[in-house]
Amino acid sequence: MSFIEDAVSGFAGWIWGIPLLILVMGGGLFFMAYARFTPFLYFRHAIRVLAGKYHEEDKEGQISHYEALSTALAATVGMGNISGVAVAITMGGPGAIFWMWVSAFFGIATKFFTCTLAVMFRGKDSEGEVRGGPMYVITEGLGQKWKPLAIFFCIFALIGALPIFQANQLTAAMNAVLGPNMGYDPANSFVLFGTEISYASSIIGVILTILVSTVIFGGIKKIAKVASRMVPSMVVLYFILVVYILLQNVTEIPAIFSSILNEAFNGSAILGGGLGAVIIVGAKRAAFSNEAGIGTAPLVHGDSKTDEPVREGLVAMLGPAIDTLLVCTLTALVILGTGVHESYLGAQDTGLLGVTLTLEAFNTAIPGAGGYLLGLCILVFAVSSLLSYSYYGVKCVSFMLGAKRGNLYNYLYIGTIIVGAVTSLGFVVNLIDSSFALMAIPTMVSAVILAPKVWKAAQHYFTRLKAGEFDGK
Template identity: 35%
Template sequence: MSLESMTESIDDGVSGFFEPIAKWLGEVVFYAVPVGGTDLPLIVAWLVVAGLVFSAWFGLVQFRKFRLAVSVVRGKYDDKDSAGEVNHFQALTAAVSGTVGLGNIAGVAVAVSIGGPGATFWMVLCGLLGMATKFVEVTLGVKYREVHADGTVSGGPMHYLPKGLADRFGAKGGSLGKVLAVLASIMILFFGLFGGNLFQVNQSYAQLVSVTGGEDGAVGSSAGALFFGILVAALVGVVLLGGIRSIASVTSRLVPAMAIIYVVACLVVILVNVAQVPEAVSEIIEGAFAPEGVAGGVLGALIIGFKRAAFSNEAGLGSAPIAHSAVRTKHPASEGLVALLEPFIDTVVICTMTALTIVIANPASWAEARAGESIGGVTITSDAFETVLPWFPYILTVAVMLFAISTVLTWGYYGLKAWTYLFGRSSASETVYKALYTLFAVAGSLLTLQTLIDMADAVLFTLAVINIIGLYLLAPVVKRELDRFLTYVRARDAGQETSGDPEGPEGRESVGTTV
């Protein structure tokens, strides 16, 4: 049996077994109700409402404290003797690498094809709301993290749900939190293996094949796929062995590099077509409130934009707090402020740049997609760049691979923390996980397993339901942490002596527990 026929057999067998499960789970999680002539997935509404609530609750913290967040990232309020593994900038880039990916390249193209240019406006608005949600969940992630004896850190919903609910509601809250923590860990682990690993490797390999001669070329052969998978697995395995310090070291270089490459390319297309910029901006604004040719009119454009943004920046899903929890700080809210920059970078900047590039370049494939043709999102984006940069598909391939590898690395860390929560932190346990994760990277270039990937998406957004309930219940804790940090900032800016802990013993409790 050849390698190709074997992988096809595995694909068919696994898909056949899990297809009814994935279909049922998808129908439940992404259940949609008809609104104004279009369908509104309730999970999207759940995420958007959370952004609205937290924006109001914290007085639009994403705007009021944006400058402070930038100062924290730059290290102005660092405490070198704080517990943690990485600095604020490294924690931010590690988390951003988990959200910035193929969705920013291909997903945005799909959004402006279905929802028209106006979907961009609503996408940006949803990203701005998601900044507040991200602030809340990351602040909790740092507050209730566990700092281990060897200096490593574990955080995320599997820690702040049981500890936080126990703090606020006693033993019964803690019991409920433990159940939710186990479910959250299972969901994160499942998505990490299939959505954060297998899918990313699969799609980056597909893009590489498309620019190197297709399936008939050497890269497109079964041997080429296996070599690519082994190469990615080796890179991922080496970095994973170094833990979050190694991952953060790589992503702190990789994320800025890939973002700069991509944004510069967008700017080139925009500048070459600078005369069309006012018209494109007008199309986006007019399309947001008076879209033509969009099913559901304004609501249709709004829902598509919100859906793309919510799926892209992962605000409220509970994944980002795992990376951010490793930061060196005595103030949980300091990293919460850093985290609100994440949806801004992912959605407001990168997704918007993609949308603006497509609208301005107006490639033929975009018109075909809007007319109902089945055109891949990455094809539309690539064609938009090609109108100005004929050689850009090769650069886009590099960008796709960088996006994918950084996502694989970050989700490898997320999955590891979920695994150790479920099965313990022993060296043997961690080795088993890392071996399993690297094997999935190899499988990503050989297998599609689309059914499992669809199921992983549904599982991940189920996590949002559990996580956001916890965020609502623990929001008062976040408010206290923000007040404490702002008190510290005011004292430090005034030149007063401070131990980095303005609230004494109570403040010291806010930096997690040591185990």
């Protein structure tokens, strides 16, 4: 296992180099400049669309605008924002948060373009159902000669959509919260194929497998309904908890922002490297946080009930604003404000710290209850993420092998929940990072090539909107 972990770690470090950074962040900057920042002027309209003002039940598609965004957020607002921020700080220091913000601003433009394309160039699966996603954007927008690039995306999406990170961090959270109070020691383990496996983690993995299995075989409509009910309430609870913590140390908030800005340009990555390493850490964690440019969000937004591609792109661009600029910032303020990260900076032998660091921060700020309340949020966020990610893989298998075989992915998916629960965090993070990087290549390349079509459609839509064409809807 050590050889595999080293190989995956080495590949993740190599693939997330300057070229991919230019593709993801540079691509987002290109989209912002190309659209002349115009989509940023329509956040209010996007919220009205999200609220259902323009929903038309008779249009082609599977789910509403609200269900599409809820499902996409279910895959991002959860562990990427609670655990991913902790990983960013332990790897890159406070300065990595600034580069997560930068990536999020670029991500807003990227989400607008990629998710507009997901509706603009929808295709049909083998059973005649209208579907959207990067693979359809490539084949319908660029032509069948580009299909190998679409297959390339699907293959690595099958790995990127695996539930191993969510299962890993939920298991770590449950062990940290429940272990000391239920009399069990998560360190108790058995050996399987030469690998030590925790009894407690295995049990949690089995429970998660059963829980997730009851929902994911119901398809996107059932997943979307569950996600649309679970996510908003937990975002509100998480927001209340964080605000309560920050109010206790409100005078320290300016100093926290100052440290983030200072180390963004003058700091160095905790696990090695200078400013460039800090930027890469921030970009990677932002990519995991909001998935802009990776291609997962278009898989969901492409299935919304609408015949206005630009309208769905506007809804999709709310994602990075919510999950990275809001939720990630709140998490970072708690961790940095409580100072729990300071004892780990530079301590190479501690390894990556994810959700356990965030739990420590909440327990420090709200003794006794903080861990349990955060644990509840983590449980709901992680389970909602587990539900959403399964659909990504199902769509990719359906594209490659036919719609009737799509659900075959779910069997692989639920099997790897247990694997994720008992695997090391470092291996999980590097594997997902590697897959996301490879998924970003076809997603961003196709979006950049087709950007003129998005901008033309956007200008037409905004002109009609200003003329009051949609006022009666």
